[in-house]
Amino acid sequence: MAATEVDLSSLPPGPGGPSVLTAARFLLRGSHFLEACHERYGPVFTIRLNTGRTVVIAGDPAIAKEVFQGRPDDLHAGAGNVILKPILGGRSVLLLDGPEHLRQRRLMLPPFHGERMRAYGETMREVAERHVATWPVGRAFSVHPSMQAITLEIILRTVFGVEEPERIERLAEPMKRLLNSTDQPLRLLLLQLTRSAGAKPRSPWGRVYALMAPVDALIHEQIAARRAAGGQDPDRDDILSLLLSARDEDGEGLTDAELRDELMTLLLAGHETTATALAWTIERLVRTPRVLQRLREEVEAGESTDYLDATIKEALRLRPVVPGVIRQLQRPLTIGGMHLPAGVNVAPSIYLIHRRPDIYPEPQAFRPERFLGEDVPSTYEWLPFGGGIRRCLGASFALYEMRIVLDTVLRRATLETTDAAAEPVKRRFVTFTPRDGGRVRVAQLTPAQQPARVAV
């Protein structure tokens, strides 16, 4: 639906001026822009982007609740993720809406069920141990690239079932370059402003396509190899094998084209986000000695993961990797008392909701204790994975992986604390990352001798 047909007079106020400037501020100064708008207009405001889109940004959990509980037919998410289409493909679960989205999501959900994650724990720990063992001692370095290598290898092994180190290496390099090509917000703005279809080789999208080609080739190779082996092999528990045997109510499975788009989606959505969340957690930990100390004691005692889980939740609160989600209204709706016309987008702001002092007293403080005990924030107050029928498919996977990787880091590496200023937030594609990649110094590395005492 074209936003230009829309009557905008009933929308909450927001920054005026040329829409291209608003888009530039939104992309280049993401967190500052949200905070500045919040200060000036309050928790709910309207922005107009150069793509012709009008977005009501809502730092209000009551509005998030209405949006997440709304009918999926009325509130489309696919349109909001359209910038990802040239990479993920049109059949990605992130881009579909309505019955097609539900079908695809149902087919993909079972392998991501919470309990199943335990099967992947051993692989996750083995990968984390191997990478942490290579960290330098006594010299500052950025932890983000190592976290990316860890989460990428975990996805390749658990989702794709790739085991051979040379195949992992073959995919890792182009994948890294593909992601780095969207690292600079200015380049991202260029991508937004230029057409992806029919892109020339030296154009911004042409470069992205060139980097995608080897990743695509490997994905197709992997699908073909599994099909040739006759679908599901009972000895394999990787997610691709499970997806190959998934059937909808009509007995139909996923086509190769659907599988390609879903694997690319899992690869992108699944590793970059988790790596960034891990880097932010470490960035916060080394600046909060009290929390780091309490966490070390819990890990050493090996009796519980309560404080570790609370630390992960607090890191995802204070530094949410995905700052917001977006839904486009397919018909006029009243949300949060606002009469919103069809075509307008509503975006529950994860970033702003997580910083509300009425929910999180002293919101800037990194305090995992907020997530211990009875009185913990509700589903619409802590929402790093979005919500409703579109809630992140990999949320259990990500939380489990973060627990294992951080447990490994705390066991093996003695992290030095620092009084350096907090790293500013930088946009990387649709995520907010630490500008310097989470700088750390390791005082000592302890080699792995015995397995973890507590079953994380």
Ligand code: HEM
């Ligand atoms: C800390 C790590 C992660 C964060 C912060 C995160 C965040 C999100 C968010 C905010 C959404 C959009 C939800 C909405 O629109 O309401 C989403 C969707 C999604 N995520 Fe994640 N994610 C993470 C890890 C993962 C992992 C590990 C996977 C898979 C292996 C994954 C797969 C997906 C998929 C497939 C969707 C689309 C769901 C749908 O549209 O039905 N994510 N994620």
